[in-house]
Amino acid sequence: MIVSDDRKISELKNFMREAKSKEHPDSQLISILHKTQELYGYLDQEVMSEIAKEMSIPTAHIWGVATFYHYFNLKPTGKHVISVCLGTACYVKGAEEILNSIRQELKIDFGQTSEDKLFTLQEARCLGACGLAPVIMIDDKIYGSLTPKKALEIIKSYRK
Numbered sequence: 001m002i003v004s005d006d007r008k009i010s011e012l013k014n015f016m017r018e019a020k021s022k023e024h025p026d027s028q029l030i031s032i033l034h035k036t037q038e039l040y041g042y043l044d045q046e047v048m049s050e051i052a053k054e055m056s057i058p059t060a061h062i063w064g065v066a067t068f069y070h071y072f073n074l075k076p077t078g079k080h081v082i083s084v085c086l087g088t089a090c091y092v093k094g095a096e097e098i099l100n101s102i103r104q105e106l107k108i109d110f111g112q113t114s115e116d117k118l119f120t121l122q123e124a125r126c127l128g129a130c131g132l133a134p135v136i137m138i139d140d141k142i143y144g145s146l147t148p149k150k151a152l153e154i155i156k157s158y159r160k
């Protein structure tokens with residue numbers, strides 16, 4: 001059971017307690033989901049039920065929010081998460097070619113994790129670095145002005 005990890009669940013519960021003390025607790029849901037993903041790497045069903053209980057928010061509402069945002073992972077991810085930006089600025093500068101080369105290299109599509117569990121591929125809609133288009137983000141690090149070749153070199157450097 002994932003919620004039996006005492007350290008993580010008690011950190012999350014403290015975070016929720018603080019959120020509840022704020023003026024509009026229900027508007028804190030996104031930051032709670034961020035915290036959950038930071039702790040667990042994805043939004044686990046069991047943990048989501050804990051959030052629903054603690055915050056008195058219907059589970060269906062929480063799932064609605066979680067599935068609306070591409071940022072949230074609903075399944076366990078690989079060690080590194082690669083987000084490929086397909087926002088307009090990146091798209092016109094060749095994001096699709098970059099995406100295709102990554103797909104071929106890792107043999108995965110959006111929402112999937114490579115066989116070696118090293119990479120999960122995600123789609124993003126503008127990573128806020130349009131001036132550097134086309135852009136990918138690996139974990140929290142942005143890489144810009146990419147070509148398919150550069151993108152693959154960067155990915156290879158995460159294999160070492």
Ligand code: FES
Pocket residue numbers: 085086087088089090091125126127128129130131133135
């Ligand atoms: S469109 Fe890709 S960073 Fe903005």
